[in-house]
Amino acid sequence: MTNELNWQKAQEKAQGFVRGWQADEPGGAVIGFDRQGIRFALAGGVESLATLQPFTAETVVRYASVTKHAFCSMVLANPHLISLEDQLGDHLAALKSPLADVTVGQALDMSGGLPDTRECLTLLGLSVYTSTEAKPLLDFLARQTRLNFEAGTEISYSNTGYRLVEAVLERKGLFFKDYIRAAGRDVGAIFDAPDVWHDPVSGLVPGYWHDGEKWQLSAAGLHISASGSMTGSALSLARWLEALLVEGKVLDRLAGRRLLKNGRASGYGLGIAETILGKRRFIGHGGSHPGYKTCFLLDPEKSLGFVIVSNREDTNGSKIAQEAMAALHGLPLPSPAARLKDGFYLEEDIASWLVVKGATAAVLDAEDALYDDGDGWVSSRSSTSPLRLTMRYDAIIGDIGHATRRFLPAFDEPLDPALYGRWESPEGASLILQDGTVTMGIGPTRRQMPLKPLGRGCFLFRLQDGPWSKRVLLHVMDERRLELILSRARMVEYHRAL
Numbered sequence: 001m002t003n004e005l006n007w008q009k010a011q012e013k014a015q016g017f018v019r020g021w022q023a024d025e026p027g028g029a030v031i032g033f034d035r036q037g038i039r040f041a042l043a044g045g046v047e048s049l050a051t052l053q054p055f056t057a058e059t060v061v062r063y064a065s066v067t068k069h070a071f072c073s074m075v076l077a078n079p080h081l082i083s084l085e086d087q088l089g090d091h092l093a094a095l096k097s098p099l100a101d102v103t104v105g106q107a108l109d110m111s112g113g114l115p116d117t118r119e120c121l122t123l124l125g126l127s128v129y130t131s132t133e134a135k136p137l138l139d140f141l142a143r144q145t146r147l148n149f150e151a152g153t154e155i156s157y158s159n160t161g162y163r164l165v166e167a168v169l170e171r172k173g174l175f176f177k178d179y180i181r182a183a184g185r186d187v188g189a190i191f192d193a194p195d196v197w198h199d200p201v202s203g204l205v206p207g208y209w210h211d212g213e214k215w216q217l218s219a220a221g222l223h224i225s226a227s228g229s230m231t232g233s234a235l236s237l238a239r240w241l242e243a244l245l246v247e248g249k250v251l252d253r254l255a256g257r258r259l260l261k262n263g264r265a266s267g268y269g270l271g272i273a274e275t276i277l278g279k280r281r282f283i284g285h286g287g288s289h290p291g292y293k294t295c296f297l298l299d300p301e302k303s304l305g306f307v308i309v310s311n312r313e314d315t316n317g318s319k320i321a322q323e324a325m326a327a328l329h330g331l332p333l334p335s336p337a338a339r340l341k342d343g344f345y346l347e348e349d350i351a352s353w354l355v356v357k358g359a360t361a362a363v364l365d366a367e368d369a370l371y372d373d374g375d376g377w378v379s380s381r382s383s384t385s386p387l388r389l390t391m392r393y394d395a396i397i398g399d400i401g402h403a404t405r406r407f408l409p410a411f412d413e414p415l416d417p418a419l420y421g422r423w424e425s426p427e428g429a430s431l432i433l434q435d436g437t438v439t440m441g442i443g444p445t446r447r448q449m450p451l452k453p454l455g456r457g458c459f460l461f462r463l464q465d466g467p468w469s470k471r472v473l474l475h476v477m478d479e480r481r482l483e484l485i486l487s488r489a490r491m492v493e494y495h496r497a498l
Contacts, residue, residue, distance in 0.1 A: 010328035022043030027055035028310030060203040064287030067230040094142040107161025113147035116488030123492040131221035138364030146491035152261040162227035189236035207291020209313035209467035218291025267383035297321035334371035345407035351475035364471035366487035
């Protein structure tokens with residue numbers, strides 16, 4: 001690494017990605033900026049397949065989870081109303097323990113163990129397209145009595161903490177939409193924060209996903225919380241981030257290291273994630289809604305950054321940002337490493353699974369690339385999905401979410417016929433186990449899916465949900481109870497029907 005910044009190389013690297021967005025396809029924009037303003041702005045593809053208008057740096061998209069740091073800035077701006085040390089139950093009396101005992105800080109820094117609302121709905125058989133409203137979702141969360149894990153003991157991504165903290169502020173008369181519109185105007189940016197997918201937003205372009213044959217318009221029914229509700233352009237986001245870099249103090253608090261109960265730094269702050277390239281620390285965040293991908297990556301030391309926005313599902317914003325930043329600084333990129341034995345594995349003590357294929361690993365269906373970490377170890381190098389693993393004989397050991405894990409090879413154990421029959425959730429959902437399959441849904445949405453045995457009462461099945469295919473873990477807890485598990489929701493139970 002040298003001290004010279006090579007903006008030409010960074011632009012060339014970004015241009016290589018933008019060139020892949022063809023003139024008759026959905027597209028995106030990439031901006032590089034510093035304290036002096038925009039260094040380059042690149043765009044490719046189109047805003048809409050209906051109009052074929054070119055995508056530009058001023059095209060308005062959904063930012064998705066890039067919203068999180070902006071919402072956290074609102075929380076920090078109101079210490080007289082809410083503190084990071086407050087428990088959620090101090091403000092939301094309807095919540096039950098242990099959800100009520102999670103602190104505001106834990107709810108925002110991904111250490112709270114709060115089950116993700118959208119993935120809970122998936123496990124109840126509700127599609128990504130199913131329309132939901134804010135109050136019934138809060139009522140649903142108020143009925144929950146299990147976390148994904150003990151708060152403060154690991155990191156696992158979830159949007160629910162942001163939904164709950166937003167509800168706290170709304171009950172005190174503060175609304176994120178009002179805050180971010182005004183904050184945007186102060187820095188020359190145009191932002192909005194619609195509550196639901198179909199709310200009209202000035203200039204907002206459609207998002208797209210590819211079904212293998214053709215592009216499809218995206219949609220979502222979930223009420224959009226402050227975990228991902230912002231809209232705006234690449235240019236507006238760059239202006240906002242430039243202002244944060246110049247002011248400095250708010251960004252320092254957002255990106256400050258947060259600690260788990262054991263004193264370990266997690267790498268995830270308040271809507272801000274840490275990225276390490278070479279020996280340098282950068283900060284940023286990605287975002288994903290159906291048909292939209294966004295990302296930003298900042299170098300606070302040099303007061304510069306990159307913004308990526310897109311209206312196509314297949315964009316890898318993090319890859320674009322990291323490769324541009326590495327090119328700018330002359331830093332090495334991490335090397336992919338296939339050091340783990342391919343196959344399916346089951347965790348030794350709890351219901352969790354891992355599959356390895358080459359230089360990728362998926363834990364509870366959350367997939368990450370694996371990079372060399374020395375001495376036979378591999379790492380995801382991700383602050384939102386941290387993995388560090390190695391082989392120990394036939395087992396895979398290490399840390400997942402900063403918690404110690406040990407996985408053994410999965411084995412074939414057929415479903416016990418005694419478990420065949422109808423199972424019901426307290427939320428009204430049901431499923432049927434029969435002949436090595438699970439059936440979910442009603443009418444024309446009814447699907448029968450084969451179960452893949454992993455051993456010790458654990459089985460996998462694949463559930464198609466709009467643009468996403470999810471591998472769900474079915475875990476038989478005892479003869480009367482089973483649970484369905486995804487990475488962000490590990491507590492949805494079904495009971496044998498009477």
